[in-house]
Amino acid sequence: MWGKAYDGSPCMVAFTCRWCSYEAADSAGRARKVLPADLHIVRLLCSGRADPQLVLQAFEAGADGVIVAGCPPGECHYREGNIHALRRYVFLRKLLSQLGIEDFRFKLVWASASDADGFVAAAWEMAEKIGGVRPYHGRPESGPDGGER
Amino acid sequence: MTRPRVAFYWLSSCGGCDESIVDSIEDFQDFARAVEVVLWPLVMDRRHADLQMLPDGGIDAVFVNGAVRTREHRCMAQMLRRKAKRIVAYGSCAHLGGVYGLANLHESGQLLRRSYVEAPTVSNPEERIPAMEPRTSQLPRLLDAIEPLDRVISVDCYVPGCPPPPELARRALEALFGDTFPVEATSAGFPPPEKGAVLAEKTALCNACPRKASIPETLKIRCFKRLHEVSPDMERCFLDQGLVCLGPATRGGCGARCIQGNMPCRGCFGPPGNVRDQGAKALSFLASLLESRDEAELEDIARAFPDPAGLLYRHSLPASLFRGRLGKPRSWERTS
Numbered sequence: 001m002w003g004k005a006y007d008g009s010p011c012m013v014a015f016t017c018r019w020c021s022y023e024a025a026d027s028a029g030r031a032r033k034v035l036p037a038d039l040h041i042v043r044l045l046c047s048g049r050a051d052p053q054l055v056l057q058a059f060e061a062g063a064d065g066v067i068v069a070g071c072p073p074g075e076c077h078y079r080e081g082n083i084h085a086l087r088r089y090v091f092l093r094k095l096l097s098q099l100g101i102e103d104f105r106f107k108l109v110w111a112s113a114s115d116a117d118g119f120v121a122a123a124w125e126m127a128e129k130i131g132g133v134r135p136y137h138g139r140p141e142s143g144p145d146g147g148e149r
Numbered sequence: 150m151t152r153p154r155v156a157f158y159w160l161s162s163c164g165g166c167d168e169s170i171v172d173s174i175e176d177f178q179d180f181a182r183a184v185e186v187v188l189w190p191l192v193m194d195r196r197h198a199d200l201q202m203l204p205d206g207g208i209d210a211v212f213v214n215g216a217v218r219t220r221e222h223r224c225m226a227q228m229l230r231r232k233a234k235r236i237v238a239y240g241s242c243a244h245l246g247g248v249y250g251l252a253n254l255h256e257s258g259q260l261l262r263r264s265y266v267e268a269p270t271v272s273n274p275e276e277r278i279p280a281m282e283p284r285t286s287q288l289p290r291l292l293d294a295i296e297p298l299d300r301v302i303s304v305d306c307y308v309p310g311c312p313p314p315p316e317l318a319r320r321a322l323e324a325l326f327g328d329t330f331p332v333e334a335t336s337a338g339f340p341p342p343e344k345g346a347v348l349a350e351k352t353a354l355c356n357a358c359p360r361k362a363s364i365p366e367t368l369k370i371r372c373f374k375r376l377h378e379v380s381p382d383m384e385r386c387f388l389d390q391g392l393v394c395l396g397p398a399t400r401g402g403c404g405a406r407c408i409q410g411n412m413p414c415r416g417c418f419g420p421p422g423n424v425r426d427q428g429a430k431a432l433s434f435l436a437s438l439l440e441s442r443d444e445a446e447l448e449d450i451a452r453a454f455p456d457p458a459g460l461l462y463r464h465s466l467p468a469s470l471f472r473g474r475l476g477k478p479r480s481w482e483r484t485s
Contacts, residue, residue, distance in 0.1 A: 052429035056470040073442070087436040090447040091457060095432055098254065098458040100474045 009036035010064035010130040014123065015050040016043055016111075019077040021069035023113035033120050036127040047071070047108075048081025052092050055106065059096075065105045065126045069119060072110040082110070104129040153209040153326050156188035157239075158229060160222040161249055161295075162215030165312040166240035167191040170212070173315035173322075184326070203232050210235045210325050212308075216242040216249040216467070217301050221289035230302040237321060241311040243298040244347070245419050245427075246467025248311070250295045251459060253466050253473025257291040297468045307347045311417035311464055314403055321348050349402030351422045354414055357401045360386045369440040372450045376413075387413040388438060393460065398424060398431040417464045426470045428461035435461075 016022040022043045028035060040063075044050060047070025058066045068089065070082040089108040096106055109122040157170060171191075174180045187208055188195050211233040217223055230236055241247040252260055265271065265278045279288060298304055308321045355361060363385045374391040381387065387394035387408075394413030400421045407414055420427035441447050454460075462469055 052433050053424075053426045053470065056426060056429050060470045083442050084437045086444060087439050087441070087447060088433055090444065090451050091432050091436045091454070092429075094451055094454070095428070095457040095461070098456075098474075099471050 009038050009127045011038045011040075011062060012036060012065040012067065012123065012126060012130075013040045013042060013058040013063045014067040014069055015047065015054065015058075016041055016069045017047045017049075017071060017077075017082075018043055018045050020071035020075065020113045021047070021109070021111040021119060024069070024111040024115050024119040027114070028116035028120050031116060033116060035120060036123055039123055039127075046076065046078050046081035047085040048076075048078065048083075050085055050088075052088060052095075055092060055096075059101055059105075065107075065130050067107050067109055067122060067126060069109040069111045069122070072112050075112060152183060152185045154187050154207065155184045155322075156186065156208050156211040156229070156233070157191070158188060158211060158213050158225065159190060160213065160215030160226065160243070160298075161218035162240075162242060164191070166214035166242075169310075169312035169315050170239075170318050173318035184322075200228065200232065205231050206234050208233045210237055210322075212237045212239040212321075213298055214238075214240040214243050214312075216247050216295045217292065217298060218249060218252075218295055219289035219291055223292065223301055226298060226302050235305040235325065236298075236302060237325070238298045238304045238307045239318075239321075240313055241309060241417050241419070241464040243304075244307045244309050244468070245465040246295050246297045247464055250297075250465070250467040250473070251463070253294050254458060255474070257293050261291070294473050295467045296472070300467075305344055307345075309347055309349050309400060309418040310403060314406065316404070317348065317402065324348060347400065347419070347422075349400050349418055352401055353421045354396040354399045354401040354403070354405060354408075354418070358386075358396055358405050358408055360384060360408060363389065365389060368438060370435075370438045371440050373435075373454055375453070381411055381413075383411050393435060393454075395427075395431050395461070397434050398427055415463055416461075419465055419468070427465045428458070428469055431461045432457060 014021075014025070016025055022041070025035075025041050042054075047068055050068045050070075055066050055068070068085055070085050071077065073082060073086075076082040086108060089106075093103060093106060097103060104126065107122065107126055109119070111119040111122070157167060159167060167189075186193065187203065188200055188211075208229075211229045213226065213229060213236060215222070217226060238244050242249060246253070255263075261278050266273050266276050306321075308317055310317060313321075350357070368386070368389055370388065370391050372391060373393055376392060379390065379392065381392060382390055387396075392413050395416035396408075396414040398420060399414055399416045400418040403418055405414075416427060416431065420430060424430045439447065439450060441450065458466070466473060
């Protein structure tokens, strides 16, 4: 379980792509830009790899917000991977809202390799929108006698 | 040679699974000669005490169907686990939570209020909800969420389906009892199941679909159509017609009965072996089959898809990654 960050920012996971958005995040780091302290960056080969199962798993494990960041349309190294991510994003947002995850907790962001500022801005925008409000994570361990309260 | 002992028990169940077991028995006399049924509420009268008198591990296989919805179901499941050598989770409800699992999108207290007070055809001016009256009610309390059977007790193997086709029931019995059970010449014969095995195919339904040949080189969907809006072609792949079919994200082994009845797959066998969360994977492939590249257009298409959770998690919500609505308090005894 991830604890509360020292700067009070919520726990977020960013799925980034090796060709663009991870580079953006990395160059943000090199330029000493400040990112939210509890942002966990996961590098995938392509934003199209960000399976909805991964997003759900991130929320289930305790994330307050999830970002999927990919190459801008037309720039995907694998031609259409980022468009797949876009298609899934539109539907996944709907599913998540039925499951109790509000709109502002899940975002798809285009960030090309030189766009460190864009990536940083997106991360802080989500951190601010989430604020201190967590989705309810109280879940008893299941098992024959687990969960008795 | 003593006959193996079996039991068939139901928790929160529609009765369809028991029906499929009845359908799977071609000759009841043969069946009675092959196995000794010690408990089967559908068919015979036994008391709780009769079950308690059996030694622990005294039943060779117990087929449990239905969802764990109340405290009584949980207790019975635990008692059956003690009395059984092997537990077979039979049917979608026991395997994944089943259709009842969609209740996990709501609070239990809310479900009761809806049933007893708010439903349009109910007249209950005093707003009495029997299950929640502590001193007068003998009814078992609702657990706050439905869980699949394997979260309550350990399960030895699963027979998926809503209900499992009768052949699958028969093969499960044969797999469990091998030579002692009359094996027909036509049976495919599974090996004795390893613990945790799902007794169906490992791959998705598409592999065995009768419409497989009609899938075009590149399948692209322009927009989703609802079943009542079209008259489905009887030979073309449903996805190619814009109809939502969960075949690609569903385990095969059902004989594609629904497809042959001109209805798209609703995913009752659960996900194939390599998929953790059926609804999420279904959403993934359905979205990526769309032709559109434009966010506004995709939003329009999504608007015509009103209930992703209900459709994609129809049988498998409790077994999914979230198990229901996140934010649902999970105290096991509270119903309000």
